[in-house]
Amino acid sequence: MNVKIFQTLEYNKILSGLVRHAATALGEQAALALLPSSKLDEVKNRLQATDEAYTVDRLKGAAPFAGVTDIRPALKRARISAMLNPMELWDISSLIHASRRLSRYISSVNEDNPVPLLNSLVEQFSDQKSLEDEIRQCIDDQGEVMDQASFELATIRRELRIGETRIREKLESLVRSQSTAKMLQEQLVTIRNDRYVIPVKQEYRAHFGGIVHDQSSSGATLFIEPESIVAMNNKLRETKLREEREVERILSRLTDLVGEQTDMLLYDTDLVGDLDFMFAKARYAHEMKATLPTMNDHGYLKLKKGRHPLISSDIVVPTDVELGKEYSTIIVTGPNTGGKTVSLKTIGLLSLMAMSGLFVPANEGSELCVFDAIYADIGDEQSIEQSLSTFSSHLTNIIRILHAMTPKSLVLLDEVGAGTDPAEGSALAIAILEHIHRTGCRMVATTHYSELKAYAYDRAGVINASMEFDVQTLRPTYRLLIGVPGRSNAFAIAERLGLPGSIIEHARGEVTEEDMRVENMIASLEQNRVTAEAERESAEKLRQDYEALRQTLEEEHAKLQADKQKRIDRAEEDARSIVDKARREADDIITELRILALEGVKVKDHQLTEARKRLDEAAPAKKLNAQVTKPKTVRQIGPGDEVMVYSLNQKGHVVEMTGSDVIVQLGIMKMKVSKDDLELVSAAKQEAVKKQKAGPSVTRTRDDSVRSELDLRGANLEEAIMEVDRFLDEALLSNLGQVYIIHGKGTGVLRSGIQEFLRKHKHVKSFRLGNYGEGGAGITVAEMK
Incomplete structure (x- = not known):
């Protein structure tokens, strides 16, 4: 990087501002040595470090660098066994302590907000806790060797x-x-x-x-x-001499311990300095209200409200610039003191800052380029000692730039071609700009020559720009306007100041018709720009209103959805209550029927009718499964067939056909149901038909439809308990003495839950795990009462 550019763009003042935020001498040295890099990967790595430090500083506050000093001279002396004094040893222990605090400080943030680069740095700290403890057991924070440093020293000092x-x-x-x-x-x-x-x-x-x-x-x-x-x-003097010898022995021992760890301590010192430097960049970014720019290496630059960092934020005017896509050269025209030079320096200085890993004072979304070099010819560099005129000094500098620049460079030229005859100066300026433009590098140039406006208008890849000037107040606004060439405004200013109209008219007559057309064209462009900007502001306001309205509607929609969900939850809760009530009623009815069956009593028709009526009354008013559609029965239903009764959601066997109604055996009950409420499950076998015609007894015997085992593998515990309960009811009514419940081995949760249920069931006499050949721990065998 051309070092002359640092002075021209006042880069050193940026470093001075950065040094103010360093907490240690190590960080200050790193800040003063900071130079821009022309390697994209390195720049991105630097910016990532700054971004992570910014995040940690924002979340956790200032980093713990208290007590850290530059111990490198002491470490170098310890390496050659030169005895360190107590204060030097204390400083070494302080740095070790600070490195451990920094590790905890960054690790605490990394858990919830990953900062991989900083975390990788603190993980490289060596573990010197034992050395720190050894030093601090011997030396206090005032740099004095303590009595407890050794038994001999304590004895001597007691004698003293x-x-x-x-x-x-x-x-x-x-x-x-x-x-x-x-x-x-x-x-x-x-x-x-x-x-x-x-x-x-x-x-x-x-x-x-x-x-x-x-x-x-x-x-x-x-x-x-x-x-x-x-x-x-x-005698006292002799004792003091003994004390001095013992202190020297202690210091020599500690120095030897430090000397053994010199290399690792030097590395730790450098790491602490690097971390302090990164946090200094983060604090400087906070001070400037700077943001993280996007970086590229293909010559594209876009600043959104870029501000010169050395101008007070109260008076600086933000600059919007885009360079490197549709055009690679910007020609800025306009009056003096309009802000052209500040715009040039802003572009150059912010590029240097980004290439150095610093945030830039610009809005989010700004993008900057990594240039191989930045060259600038800015200001009056007239040298009396070298007998060079203003024109000569500028031209000498431009010649150096022409020899050094490459297609990946950024060139900034202020008042190109100034200081000589206007006709020759403008022609020379056009030739220089054309040469630089053909090279392919990025360039921003300022000028007073009107001829350069036409050059920028006609040349592909070159665009006019100007500094806005308020004719009403006769003051510049310092705003850079891309695409609009600058006007001289001389006649307007003269008229506002009171110059007689006859003189102004005479002056206008001296201007060529072509020049007047150019001025009128520029005035028209400027008017169009003002109109377009007003419309853009109006559109932006409408967009903001729309965004506010959209956000309000989204919030209202979210409230409606939340209210809807609450209503659904309430309805589901009510439904669950109704179903629970119905289930309790059904359980009571089934219990009564079980008692009758166990007593061998035959259930009469009026008892079945009454039970059916109670079940109907217990059912919820609204069918929860109303959406289930009954498929059409393909085969004619006959006695002995297994059917599904949809209104009860249960399977049964047809006992007798009575016109449009069917009598169905449901467990211990016989019920009359409509044919439309039935679906054929399986056709009856002859033996089953005979069995169904045997009579209406409620006592069930063990037949083909009775299961003696229940497979629950894959079910959750709640479903399994319900199935076991239903299975035990069937086993009880079928007079089964022993049943098998298959639950698998798995984690044991299902087995434990089922066995706990069996332990409390009033119809289970006992239960055990399956024996060898029965399924072992994957099956539970229950004995019925």
């Missing part, structure tokens, strides 16, 4: 405290003595040269003996170590 206490007590008793108080300058004990002394007046020097360690500036006071405590001070 005892010795210091004894010396102080002896000296304090001396200074409080009335005989010596007058010889002292002050009644206090102080320290000189690490030895305890007292301030003695000069004239009483000989009275105390001992050693003079210092004197006041006037010489009137001598700081004397009395002879009586010299030996005690000597």
